[in-house]
Amino acid sequence: MLSILPFGFLFIVVLGFGTLFSLSSVHWLGIWAGLEINLIAFIPILVYSKGITSSESAVKYFIAQAMGSAFLILGSLIGFSPSFSWNFMDFSAHSYSISLLMVNLALILKMGAFPLHYWLPSVMAGLQWMSCLILVTWQKVAPVFLMMSFFEVSYMFWFALLMSLVGAGSSMVGGAGGIGQTQVRVLLAYSSIGHLGWIMFSIVFSSMAAKMYFFIYVLISVGIFLNLWILDAKNMISVKSFNQGFNINIVNILVLLISLAGLPPLLGFVSKMIVVMSCVNYDFIFILSFLILGSLMSLFYYLGLFFSLYFSCSSFLKIKSFVGGLKLILINTSILVINFLSALIITWLIGLF
Amino acid sequence: MLFIIQNLNMSWYMSFWSLLLLSLLSIIQLYMPLFEFSMQNTFFMNDNISSTLISLTFWISSMMLLASQFDIKISMNSSTKFSLCILILNFMLIMAFCMTNTLMFYFMFEASLIPTLMLILGWGYQPERLQAGMYMMLYTVSASLPLLLILLFANKSISCSSILYNFIVQVKIFNATSWSYMFFILFSFLAFLVKLPVFSVHLWLPKAHVEAPVAGSMILAAILLKLGSYGILRIYQYLNLQFSFSLTLFSALALWGGVLTSIICFRQIDLKSLIAYSSIGHMSLVLAGLFSNNPWGWMGALIMMIAHGFCSSALFMLANCVYEKTHTRSLYMVKGLLLSLPILSLWWFLFSAINMAVPPTINLLSEIMIFPAMMLFLKYLTLCLILMSFLAAVYSMYMYTLTQHGGNPKFLAPYGTFNSAKSTVLMLHWIPLNFFILKTELFLFV
Numbered sequence: 030m031l032s033i034l035p036f037g038f039l040f041i042v043v044l045g046f047g048t049l050f051s052l053s054s055v056h057w058l059g060i061w062a063g064l065e066i067n068l069i070a071f072i073p074i075l076v077y078s079k080g081i082t083s084s085e086s087a088v089k090y091f092i093a094q095a096m097g098s099a100f101l102i103l104g105s106l107i108g109f110s111p112s113f114s115w116n117f118m119d120f121s122a123h124s125y126s127i128s129l130l131m132v133n134l135a136l137i138l139k140m141g142a143f144p145l146h147y148w149l150p151s152v153m154a155g156l157q158w159m160s161c162l163i164l165v166t167w168q169k170v171a172p173v174f175l176m177m178s179f180f181e182v183s184y185m186f187w188f189a190l191l192m193s194l195v196g197a198g199s200s201m202v203g204g205a206g207g208i209g210q211t212q213v214r215v216l217l218a219y220s221s222i223g224h225l226g227w228i229m230f231s232i233v234f235s236s237m238a239a240k241m242y243f244f245i246y247v248l249i250s251v252g253i254f255l256n257l258w259i260l261d262a263k264n265m266i267s268v269k270s271f272n273q274g275f276n277i278n279i280v281n282i283l284v285l286l287i288s289l290a291g292l293p294p295l296l297g298f299v300s301k302m303i304v305v306m307s308c309v310n311y312d313f314i315f316i317l318s319f320l321i322l323g324s325l326m327s328l329f330y331y332l333g334l335f336f337s338l339y340f341s342c343s344s345f346l347k348i349k350s351f352v353g354g355l356k357l358i359l360i361n362t363s364i365l366v367i368n369f370l371s372a373l374i375i376t377w378l379i380g381l382f
Numbered sequence: 383m384l385f386i387i388q389n390l391n392m393s394w395y396m397s398f399w400s401l402l403l404l405s406l407l408s409i410i411q412l413y414m415p416l417f418e419f420s421m422q423n424t425f426f427m428n429d430n431i432s433s434t435l436i437s438l439t440f441w442i443s444s445m446m447l448l449a450s451q452f453d454i455k456i457s458m459n460s461s462t463k464f465s466l467c468i469l470i471l472n473f474m475l476i477m478a479f480c481m482t483n484t485l486m487f488y489f490m491f492e493a494s495l496i497p498t499l500m501l502i503l504g505w506g507y508q509p510e511r512l513q514a515g516m517y518m519m520l521y522t523v524s525a526s527l528p529l530l531l532i533l534l535f536a537n538k539s540i541s542c543s544s545i546l547y548n549f550i551v552q553v554k555i556f557n558a559t560s561w562s563y564m565f566f567i568l569f570s571f572l573a574f575l576v577k578l579p580v581f582s583v584h585l586w587l588p589k590a591h592v593e594a595p596v597a598g599s600m601i602l603a604a605i606l607l608k609l610g611s612y613g614i615l616r617i618y619q620y621l622n623l624q625f626s627f628s629l630t631l632f633s634a635l636a637l638w639g640g641v642l643t644s645i646i647c648f649r650q651i652d653l654k655s656l657i658a659y660s661s662i663g664h665m666s667l668v669l670a671g672l673f674s675n676n677p678w679g680w681m682g683a684l685i686m687m688i689a690h691g692f693c694s695s696a697l698f699m700l701a702n703c704v705y706e707k708t709h710t711r712s713l714y715m716v717k718g719l720l721l722s723l724p725i726l727s728l729w730w731f732l733f734s735a736i737n738m739a740v741p742p743t744i745n746l747l748s749e750i751m752i753f754p755a756m757m758l759f760l761k762y763l764t765l766c767l768i769l770m771s772f773l774a775a776v777y778s779m780y781m782y783t784l785t786q787h788g789g790n791p792k793f794l795a796p797y798g799t800f801n802s803a804k805s806t807v808l809m810l811h812w813i814p815l816n817f818f819i820l821k822t823e824l825f826l827f828v
Contacts, residue, residue: 292523293492294474302485302530309534317531325524332519336512339503376489 036073043070044163048171055117057105061098064139064171068094071168075160082155090164093148097139104131118182129183133176133191140172142225143198150206153218158258161214165221165254166247173228173243177236189233189313196233197319199226204326213257216330220289221250223327227304230320235307245300252285252364279338281361286338288368290331291324296368299375394455397465398447401472405440412437412824419546425482427546431615431684432479434824435608438691439479441814442604443472446597449699449807452706453595454505464505468597471497475605479612484533484543484620491573491613492526495519498606501598502590511593517586525583526573529617532566536621545620564628570617575632577610578665581639591658596702599654603661603698604691611668611687615680618672630760633673637756637766640666644773648780653701653711656781660737661694663770670767671752674759682751685825689736689745689815696733696811700726703804704785708794717788723800727786729808734782736815738775744818744825 044067051063068091075087108128109115134145141149153161180192203223210216224246231239256278288295301324308317411433414420421427428436446468455461471494478490495518502515537543576583587607591599623629640663647663650656664686671683703726704719705711720727739745749771757764818824 287496292496293489294496298489298492302534305530306534306538309531310538314531321527325520325527328523329516329520332516336503336515373489376485 037077040070040073043067044074044167046070048167051171052174057102057109057115057117060117060175061102061105064094064098064101067168067171068098071163074163075156077160078157080155080157083157083160086152086155089148090152093141093152094139097135100131100135100138104128104133104135107131117178126185126187129179129188130191133179133188136172136176136179137195140169140176140225141222142229143195143202143222146199146202146222149222150215150218153214153221154212156214158214158254161217162250162254162258165217166250169221169225169243173225173232173239176229177232177239180232181236192233193230193313193316196226196228196230197316197323199223199229200320200323201226201326202323204323204329207327207330210330213334216334217250217253220327220331223323224289226323227301227320230313230316231304231307233308233313234304234311238303238307241303242300245296246289248364248367249285249289249297252361252368253282253289255360256282256285278361281365283335283338284365284368286331286335290328292328294369294372296372299372302376394447394461394465397469398444401440401444401447401469405437405444408433408437408440421482422480425486426480427482428480430825431612434684434688435479435605435612436476438608438688439472439475439605441810442600442691442695443468445695445699445807445810446600448803449600449702450505450595450597451803452801453702454597460504464501464597467497467500467504468601471501471601475609478609482545484537484545487545487613487616488526488530488533491609492523494606494609495522498598498602501601502594505595505598506593507595508593510589514586514589514593518590521576521579521583521586522573525576528569529571529573532570545616563626567623567626567628570621571614571632574610574613574617575669577613578607578669579610579662580632580636580666580669581643581662582635584639584643584662587662588655588658591698592652592654596698599698599702600695603658603694607661607665608687608691611665611672611683614669614672615683629673629675633670633756633760634763636666636669636673637763637770640664640670641766641769641773644770644777647773647777651713653704653713653716653781653785654698656713656777657694657697657701660697660774660777661690663774664690664694667749667752667767667770670756670763671748674752674755676755676758678751679755679759681826682748682755685744685822686748686752688818688825689743689748692811692815693733693736693745696729696808697737699804699807699811700730700733703800707800708791713784715791716785718786718790718794720786721790722794725805726800729805729812730782730786732812733808734778736812738778739771742819743815744822745815747819747822 047063047065047067047070049063050066051060054060054063072087072091075090076084105115105128137143138145153164156164176192180188200223203219203221203226206222207216207219210219224242228239228242228246231242259278260282284295288297291297291301305317308314411428414430414433419427419429447465450464454464474490474494474497478487478494481487481490499515499519502511502518506514533543540547576586579587587602590602594602643659643662643666647656647659650659668683668686668690671679671686673679701711703723704716707719707723707726708716710716719730736743736745739749753764753767756767
């Protein structure tokens with residue numbers, strides 16, 4: 030367990046600090062340094078279980094991230110030559126587009142979106158659940174929000190087109206890759222790629238929608254990963270053979286999976302709807318169809334996981350046999366309630382306008 | 383009002399009686415002298431179409447509980463969860479039927495899939511129900527996303543999502559002469575065409591019916607298909623559609639598909655699958671009525687919706703009775719029920735006759751109203767109507783003779799499991815079908 034290790038708290042604080050530092054700096058060096066601090070703090074969190082698979086994953090993760098950071102600093106230096114300023118705000122549309130492209134490719138590599146996503150599933154396959162959770166939520170914060178601010182600083186058509194194509198590709202890859210997966214972690218990694226695609230796409234049209242989507246995705250993933258952590262499910266087979274004691278967790282995962290798939294009674298639908306609403310008046314609606322196709326393909330594997338979970342809980346809702354303590358019950362129920370109620374309310378509110 | 387479902391975690395009998403009571407109360411709402419919306423508040427409205435469907439929903443839901451009393455309640459097959467599932471489904475359907483807000487309508491339309499999936503997965507019989515559930519989800523969800531796009535597009539362009547602002551939508555958002563108009567219509571109706579289902583996107587329906595428990599089949603045939611046709615009516619009103627070539631195309635596809643599915647009925651060996659295909663045929667008539675651009679067609683479609691809701695639900699109930707008696711649904715095995723359960727074969731006779739639209743029933747009325755509307759719209763499709771009407775009679779008789787006549791199979795237990803609850807269910811399906819003919823102004827809303 031990470032939380033009882035003496036260094037766990039330290040590294041989590043440094044992890045958070047790195048991201049915040051990177052996001053709040055206006056200088057390229059600060060952005061780069063924040064990302065590196067974040068990486069340095071995350072590596073020990075990856076290997077805390079001392080397993081061979083997690084150290085392999087950590088090495089893969091390190092290589093990908095170090096490469097991303099190198100490209101980031103290189104791209105920013107290329108942008109330095111026309112403007113003689115290493116300031117982020119001067120990184121305007123009139124500087125070299127090659128530098129903009131390079132910086133964005135670095136960020137795409139760092140977050141694991143479509144053309145450079147290959148490291149993400151294989152890294153996730155070897156990690157512990159807690160590290161997976163941090164990997165798909167907090168580690169995405171810095172690249173996604175940096176990208177959002179780049180987009181606000183330098184809006185160009187080709188850049189918007191590139192971002193939405195990256196989004197569409199991520200969604201398709203996230204949908205196609207998860208089909209036929211037997212490992213739950215890899216499946217969730219592909220699902221994370223798919224959702225990242227939606228976020229990238231919505232950055233183009235409204236950063237508010239992207240933030241909303243990201244927040245909802247984090248909320249759902251926290252619920253799913255916490256419950257899977259308690260159950261410690263490795264693959265679909267072990268999902269089937271949970272004994273009857275852990276049932277409330279399974280119900281939570283069921284609901285959250287449907288939510289992650291974006292089906293209407295739950296919150297995941299709202300995030301997708303907001304993205305669609307924000308882009309429906311623009312010309313990129315054709316690209317949106319690829320995103321929708323990708324999320325349909327991912328619906329297929331979510332349903333597969335849903336089915337295998339559904340039949341593992343023939344007599345669910347035995348609360349007395351719940352493992353994990355009162356705090357987790359509270360977290361779980363609050364996430365469920367949020368999922369059910371806020372979806373209704375938000376749809377209603379949107380409908381009023 | 384109608385849409386309040388009380389206290390969700392109540393016992394089986396409480397939910398049964400409250401559903402019956404609600405269906406009684408909803409009858410008060412049924413009659414409206416004019417074709418108009420009556421607003422309950424900002425969010426809910428009902429008109430003739432939705433109030434009849436709400437009554438149908440309550441009625442069929444209480445019948446579902448009564449019909450699966452042996453399966454679920456007596457055999458202790460998690461009855462509380464079952465009734466909870468049905469109540470949630472009921473709630474979502476009622477909400478979908480009386481929403482003024484297009485987004486909320488879409489929300490509820492989609493949300494009704496989840497409890498249905500739960501019903502199929504949780505109380506179905508065979509392992510193939512996984513595949514059936516997957517088919518159902520993927521077909522309906524993927525077809526409904528274009529509808530979401532259209533609705534959001536319409537909402538953006540008129541800055542309001544109320545269904546009642548229909549006249550603005552048409553002016554604002556599209557130009558009926560452009561070629562993209564056809565795609566527009568395809569997109570806005572695809573969700574409902576799959577839900578209905580019309581031929582060529584119908585594959586999920588027989589699978590879902592075969593795998594679902596009796597209550598699941600009943601609500602699937604009686605209400606969920608009606609949700610599709612209700613959606614077509616509403617979206618038609620909302621977008622204020624004019625004539626378009628694609629409507630002709632859909633009507634032709636639906637009607638020829640109806641003929642084909644009626645022929646497919648003869649090749650079925652599964653009783654439930656036969657009934658499912660016959661209901662696809664009937665729903666294609668509904669679609670033809672809706673797309674005929676004619677008040678008679680609309681009225682006929684509404685009547686057909688109600689009639690088919692009762693009739694197919696009763697047929698699924700009968701198929702379940704046979705299944706409980708013989709433990710098979712195969713038409714090769716189920717024979718000679720006339721000898722073993724004569725009362726059941728009386729009901730088989732009555733409902734087979736209703737399925738082929740015999741005189742006192744509202745099925746006949748609906749066919750009478752849809753046929754001329756369709757003939758006025760496209761005279762060439764009269765051939766399909768004739769064929770379908772004929773084939774409906776043939777497969778209903780085929781189904782009746784195949785199950786009721788002939789010798790008994792050897793494995794048939796001599797005692798029956800038929801009790802008065804089942805008779806009640808069938809009677810409560812039969813009465814509205816035959817007696818609504820005395821009060822048809824409920825449906826003649828123009």
